[in-house]
Amino acid sequence: MAKISLAGFKDPVRRPRMIMWTFAVVFGLAAFVIVALGATSTKFFCAQVCHKVQDDTIEAYEKSPHSQVSCMACHEPVNADTITFLFAKVKSGLExxxxxxxxFSLPLNPGSALALNAKEMGSKQCTQCHSVNRVITPSEGIKIDHKKHEDAGIWCTVCHNRIAHDDVAAPPTLTAPNGSQNVVHPSFTKMTACYRCHDLEGKVKMTGIGAKAASGTCSTCHPADFELVPESHKAADWSVKLHGEKSKEIIKEMGALEVEAKKLEEEGVPAYLAAPVDECFTCHVESKFCEPCHDRLKVTPTTAP
Ligand code: HEC
Ligand code: HEC
Ligand code: HEC
Ligand code: HEC
Ligand code: HEC
Ligand code: HEC
Ligand code: HEC
Incomplete structure (x- = not known):
C-alpha cells in the first residue's frame, strides 16, 4: 500500500510537481462530484438507470401533465443547503x-405515506411553479378554496397525492421478485378523502396546531344545482336491499384499510389523515339516518362487519 507522505512537499525539487498533482486530484474529485450530482439529478438517471422498482410509478409519470417536469423538482428539498441536498442524495442513492x-418488494409507498409527509412533500415543492392564489377552474360541480387550506397549514399533496403518478390512469403491472405487486393508491381528491377533515355535524376532526372545523354540508363544496343523489342510489332496490350489500362491502374494505392506517400512524402520519372514511357516512349521519330506519324495520345493526 502506498503511504501518504508529506516528504515530497519538503523537498524543494519535488515540491512544484507535488503541488500540481494535489491540484489535479482535488480538481478531478470535485469534477466527479459535480458531474455525479448533476447526472443523478436527471430524469434519465432516475427513470432509466436505477429504478426497476419504480417502473409503474414512472409509467404513470410519463402519461401525466408533469411529464416535462424533472423528478427532482418535486422530490429534492427546495432551496436546500448543501448538507441537506447531499443527505437527500445519499438517501435516494441507498434506494x-x-x-x-x-x-425489492412491492407495493411502493402504500397508503401514500410520502404525500402525507409534510417535511418531504410540503407545499414548497409545488409553489416553486404554482401560486396558491391562482384562481383555478375546478371540474363542474366542485368548489375548492386553495388559499383557505394553505392558511390552515394543509399542504398540496394532502389532496393532490397522485399528482404526476396517477395510477388509476396508468394501472400498475410490475411484479417483484418475491411475487408481491403494486396496488392502486387511494386518490385524495375524492369526496371521501375530503371528509378526513370535513364533517357533516361540524365536528373538528383535525388535530394539532391550527386544527379547525371544516363544514361537511353539501353546499360547502357543491353549487345549488348539483345532483346530490349518487348514481348508485338510482337502482330500484337500493333502499330495500342493494344499499345493505354495498355497505357490507365497504365495511369489509375498511378492515384492511384500518390495518394500513395503523402503519401510517407508526410512520408519523397524524391519525385523522391516516384514517379511512366510510363512504356512506360522508353523506349520512349514521345515528340520524340509518339507525332510525333500521330500528323501525328491525333490520340487523349496520356497523358490525
Ligand atoms: C409534480 C411532482 C412530481 C414529479 C415531477 C415526480 N413526482 Fe414522484 N411523487 C410525487 C408525489 C406527490 C408522490 C407521493 C405519492 C403518494 O404518496 O401517493 C410521489 C411518489 C413517488 C414514488 C413513490 C411510489 C409511488 O408510486 O407513490 C416514487 C418512486 C417516485 N415518486 C419517483 C418519481 C420519479 C422517478 C420521477 C421522475 C421520473 C417523479 N417521481 C416525478 C410527486 C412528483
Ligand atoms: C417545475 C414546475 C412544477 C412543479 C414543481 C409542480 N408543477 Fe404542477 N404543473 C406544472 C405544469 C407545467 C403543469 C401543466 C400546465 C398546465 O397544463 O396548465 C402542471 C399542472 C398541474 C396540475 C393540473 C394537471 C393535473 O395533473 O391535475 C395540478 C393539479 C398540479 N400541477 C399540481 C402540482 C402539485 C400538487 C405539485 C407539487 C407536488 C406540482 N404541481 C409541482 C408545473 C409544475
Ligand atoms: C383541500 C384539498 C386541496 C389542497 C390542499 C390543494 N388542492 Fe389543488 N385542487 C383541489 C381540488 C378538489 C381541485 C379541483 C379538481 C378538479 O377540477 O376536479 C384542485 C385543482 C387544482 C389545480 C387545477 C387543476 C386543473 O386541472 O386546472 C391546480 C393547479 C392545483 N389544484 C394546485 C394545487 C397546489 C399547488 C396546491 C398547494 C399549494 C393545492 N392545489 C392544494 C384540492 C386541493
Ligand atoms: C386536512 C383537512 C382538510 C381536507 C383533507 C380537506 N379540507 Fe376543505 N377545509 C378544511 C378546513 C380546516 C377548512 C376551513 C378553513 C377556514 O375556515 O378558514 C376547509 C374549507 C374548505 C372550503 C371553503 C369552505 C367555505 O365555507 O369557505 C372548501 C370549498 C373546501 N374546504 C373544499 C374541500 C374539498 C373539495 C376537499 C377534498 C378534495 C377538502 N376541502 C379537503 C380542511 C380540509
Ligand atoms: C368537502 C367537500 C365536499 C363536501 C362537503 C361534499 N362533497 Fe360531494 N364531492 C366532493 C368532491 C371533491 C367530489 C368529486 C370527486 C368524487 O367523485 O369523489 C364530489 C362528488 C359528489 C358526487 C358525485 C360522485 C358520486 O359519489 O356519485 C355526489 C353525488 C356528491 N358529491 C354528493 C354530495 C352530497 C349529497 C353532499 C352533502 C351530504 C356532498 N357531496 C358534500 C366534495 C364534497
Ligand atoms: C329506508 C330505510 C333504511 C335506511 C334509511 C337504511 N336502511 Fe339499511 N336496510 C334497510 C332494509 C329494509 C334492509 C334489509 C334488506 C334485506 O333484508 O335484504 C337493510 C339492510 C341493511 C344492511 C344489511 C344487513 C344484513 O344483515 O345483511 C346493512 C349493512 C345496511 N342496511 C346498512 C345501512 C346503512 C349504513 C344505512 C345508512 C347509511 C342504512 N342501511 C340506511 C332499510 C334501510
Ligand atoms: C354522495 C352522497 C351519498 C353517499 C356517499 C351515500 N348516500 Fe345514501 N343518499 C344520498 C342522498 C342525497 C339520498 C336521498 C336523500 C335522503 O334521503 O336524504 C340518499 C338516500 C339513501 C337511502 C334511501 C333512504 C330512503 O328513505 O329510501 C339509503 C338506504 C341510503 N341512502 C343508504 C346509503 C348507504 C348504505 C350508503 C353507503 C354505501 C350511502 N347511502 C351513500 C346521498 C348519499
Missing amino acids: VIPTVGNT
Missing part, C-alpha cells in the same frame, strides 16, 4: 441497493 440486488 438503489434493493433494485440492483433484485430483492
Whole structure:
C-alpha cells in the first residue's frame, strides 16, 4: 500500500510537481462530484438507470401533465443547503441497493405515506411553479378554496397525492421478485378523502396546531344545482336491499384499510389523515339516518362487519 507522505512537499525539487498533482486530484474529485450530482439529478438517471422498482410509478409519470417536469423538482428539498441536498442524495442513492440486488418488494409507498409527509412533500415543492392564489377552474360541480387550506397549514399533496403518478390512469403491472405487486393508491381528491377533515355535524376532526372545523354540508363544496343523489342510489332496490350489500362491502374494505392506517400512524402520519372514511357516512349521519330506519324495520345493526 502506498503511504501518504508529506516528504515530497519538503523537498524543494519535488515540491512544484507535488503541488500540481494535489491540484489535479482535488480538481478531478470535485469534477466527479459535480458531474455525479448533476447526472443523478436527471430524469434519465432516475427513470432509466436505477429504478426497476419504480417502473409503474414512472409509467404513470410519463402519461401525466408533469411529464416535462424533472423528478427532482418535486422530490429534492427546495432551496436546500448543501448538507441537506447531499443527505437527500445519499438517501435516494441507498434506494438503489434493493433494485440492483433484485430483492425489492412491492407495493411502493402504500397508503401514500410520502404525500402525507409534510417535511418531504410540503407545499414548497409545488409553489416553486404554482401560486396558491391562482384562481383555478375546478371540474363542474366542485368548489375548492386553495388559499383557505394553505392558511390552515394543509399542504398540496394532502389532496393532490397522485399528482404526476396517477395510477388509476396508468394501472400498475410490475411484479417483484418475491411475487408481491403494486396496488392502486387511494386518490385524495375524492369526496371521501375530503371528509378526513370535513364533517357533516361540524365536528373538528383535525388535530394539532391550527386544527379547525371544516363544514361537511353539501353546499360547502357543491353549487345549488348539483345532483346530490349518487348514481348508485338510482337502482330500484337500493333502499330495500342493494344499499345493505354495498355497505357490507365497504365495511369489509375498511378492515384492511384500518390495518394500513395503523402503519401510517407508526410512520408519523397524524391519525385523522391516516384514517379511512366510510363512504356512506360522508353523506349520512349514521345515528340520524340509518339507525332510525333500521330500528323501525328491525333490520340487523349496520356497523358490525
Ligand atoms: C409534480 C411532482 C412530481 C414529479 C415531477 C415526480 N413526482 Fe414522484 N411523487 C410525487 C408525489 C406527490 C408522490 C407521493 C405519492 C403518494 O404518496 O401517493 C410521489 C411518489 C413517488 C414514488 C413513490 C411510489 C409511488 O408510486 O407513490 C416514487 C418512486 C417516485 N415518486 C419517483 C418519481 C420519479 C422517478 C420521477 C421522475 C421520473 C417523479 N417521481 C416525478 C410527486 C412528483
Ligand atoms: C417545475 C414546475 C412544477 C412543479 C414543481 C409542480 N408543477 Fe404542477 N404543473 C406544472 C405544469 C407545467 C403543469 C401543466 C400546465 C398546465 O397544463 O396548465 C402542471 C399542472 C398541474 C396540475 C393540473 C394537471 C393535473 O395533473 O391535475 C395540478 C393539479 C398540479 N400541477 C399540481 C402540482 C402539485 C400538487 C405539485 C407539487 C407536488 C406540482 N404541481 C409541482 C408545473 C409544475
Ligand atoms: C383541500 C384539498 C386541496 C389542497 C390542499 C390543494 N388542492 Fe389543488 N385542487 C383541489 C381540488 C378538489 C381541485 C379541483 C379538481 C378538479 O377540477 O376536479 C384542485 C385543482 C387544482 C389545480 C387545477 C387543476 C386543473 O386541472 O386546472 C391546480 C393547479 C392545483 N389544484 C394546485 C394545487 C397546489 C399547488 C396546491 C398547494 C399549494 C393545492 N392545489 C392544494 C384540492 C386541493
Ligand atoms: C386536512 C383537512 C382538510 C381536507 C383533507 C380537506 N379540507 Fe376543505 N377545509 C378544511 C378546513 C380546516 C377548512 C376551513 C378553513 C377556514 O375556515 O378558514 C376547509 C374549507 C374548505 C372550503 C371553503 C369552505 C367555505 O365555507 O369557505 C372548501 C370549498 C373546501 N374546504 C373544499 C374541500 C374539498 C373539495 C376537499 C377534498 C378534495 C377538502 N376541502 C379537503 C380542511 C380540509
Ligand atoms: C368537502 C367537500 C365536499 C363536501 C362537503 C361534499 N362533497 Fe360531494 N364531492 C366532493 C368532491 C371533491 C367530489 C368529486 C370527486 C368524487 O367523485 O369523489 C364530489 C362528488 C359528489 C358526487 C358525485 C360522485 C358520486 O359519489 O356519485 C355526489 C353525488 C356528491 N358529491 C354528493 C354530495 C352530497 C349529497 C353532499 C352533502 C351530504 C356532498 N357531496 C358534500 C366534495 C364534497
Ligand atoms: C329506508 C330505510 C333504511 C335506511 C334509511 C337504511 N336502511 Fe339499511 N336496510 C334497510 C332494509 C329494509 C334492509 C334489509 C334488506 C334485506 O333484508 O335484504 C337493510 C339492510 C341493511 C344492511 C344489511 C344487513 C344484513 O344483515 O345483511 C346493512 C349493512 C345496511 N342496511 C346498512 C345501512 C346503512 C349504513 C344505512 C345508512 C347509511 C342504512 N342501511 C340506511 C332499510 C334501510
Ligand atoms: C354522495 C352522497 C351519498 C353517499 C356517499 C351515500 N348516500 Fe345514501 N343518499 C344520498 C342522498 C342525497 C339520498 C336521498 C336523500 C335522503 O334521503 O336524504 C340518499 C338516500 C339513501 C337511502 C334511501 C333512504 C330512503 O328513505 O329510501 C339509503 C338506504 C341510503 N341512502 C343508504 C346509503 C348507504 C348504505 C350508503 C353507503 C354505501 C350511502 N347511502 C351513500 C346521498 C348519499
